[in-house]
Amino acid sequence: MLNELTIAEAARRVRAGETSATDVLRACIDHVKKVDPQVKAFLSYDEADALVQANAIDHQVAARENLERPLLGVPIGIKDVLSVKGHHLNCASKILGNYVAPFDATVIQKLRDAGAIVFGRLNMDEFAMGSSTENSAFFTTRNPWDLERIPGGSSGGSAAAVAADECIATLGSDTGGSIRQPAALCGCVGLKPTYGRVSRYGLVAFASSLDQIGPFTKDIRDAAILLGVISGHDALDSTSIPQVAPDYTKALDGNIKGLKIGLPREYMVGGLDPEVKAAVSAAVENLQKQGAEVVEISLPHTDYAVAVYYIIATAEASANLARFDGIRYGLREDGADPIELYSKTRGAGFGAEVKRRIILGTYVLSSGYYDAFYLRAQKVRTLIRQDFLKAFEQVDAIVTPTTPTAAFKAGEKSDDPLQMYLSDIFTISCNLAGICGLSLPCGFTKAPKLPIGLQLLGKPFGEETILKIAHAYEQATGWHKEKPPIGRI
């Protein structure tokens, strides 16, 4: 089945003329039609547009043009938070109405230049705010391993689509774990690049000091390939680092002998599911067996990360979401004056979680509270960042569980926002510190069988090191080859 291929293998076959880009795409579309009525990863997809792109690639291959492109003929699914010219962009919200993006995000342009087929709009929590896709204004995506459970979030559609082989790979965005957490819960690879590594031009902003775009893939080699394609400096994003991206696949040599990996003692405590703990401990042993040196480290301010995050992220979101006012695009609810128009439009257009965060963010920035909340949170953020920089003087990478538990059931946490926030406890610090992180499969719970994720955190611009370690682990264990039952219907 062509939809089950990796990026590396699909592009190789298209390049060699063993299969066509159109055949790969058709296999994905056929599989979407078969399984997506249950998984519900896609908000929409434009079959005709994707087939036109695939046909263009096939003509280029026939003419032997630009065959070395790394994503040649590979369909890549897109989270509904990235601008694709001529396609709907909703951020899984009602407030954008029938908005059609007038331009391509930089990462989309880079996918096209690399020979990819840009395919579909993937479900998410509204404006990337959530950990389960239950905050989507349209529907909840289901976990391909157990349809009663959530796929994680906010990039739940991106993770589920890869896990269910509906796509070869996808893009998502990560503000506090929105790539790594769903990757862990769905059993695929998800990588959040270092802040500044990937251009955000064309990404709808949630929290501008935290957001990064990153890949979801079926294995580590594909993550290295896709990260290489989307990385690099972009004059259109002033937070983009003027530094050339390396060829990440060169780091995948399987040799982790002598690398020092830190195990933070603050991550192996309270609320951690015993099966998750056992899987992560086994992974650590495997890394040691392969010659890595594992040392216990301390990240003393870990316990404050969730509180800091929910001040900084909501404050930034309250400012960023001010643009959704019913004037230039999207939904409009008329009012007698502009203020009434804004209030009515935003009241009708935003869902409960977005409203909650706008109110919280506005409150912490409001007159008289700024120093007590926002400024204090920014200072504790400094302490969290220093924890990591200090640890990285001692170790090359840090290993932790990605999430405290495997996927939870739909509805289980949706009425308790604080419990939902606390489920992001292991992923949030990475964004606050601006470092890179990835999640890859490291085992399963017994009954029901659900994926468990291993998180590797790296130095700023240390993606090569965490990819190298993850690759060595993946090749030694083979967890990534396990497929969910949904694919075999």
Add this chain to the structure above:
Amino acid sequence: MAAVEIDVKYVAHLARLGLTPAEEQKLGAQLGQILGYIEKLNELDVSKVEPTAHAVPLVNVTRPDVARPSLSNEDALRNAPSKANGLFLVPKIVE
């Protein structure tokens, strides 16, 4: 952790966010609980700590001051909920 009182109606006005009375009540209770949790940050002495606004700070990012291609008037207005004569239509602002 103590619940914190928050004037949701006032904050919603600042945010230009219309809420129903039921939403105001529910949000007030939930946000009080979240703010109670956030109070744990007061345990730390941050008097000698500098704030972090961006993890990877870049300053004075500029580009040459030259005209570049941009959206046409038609493209810029394509998603407008209400438009006329190449302009966005809004309710009357000045009496």
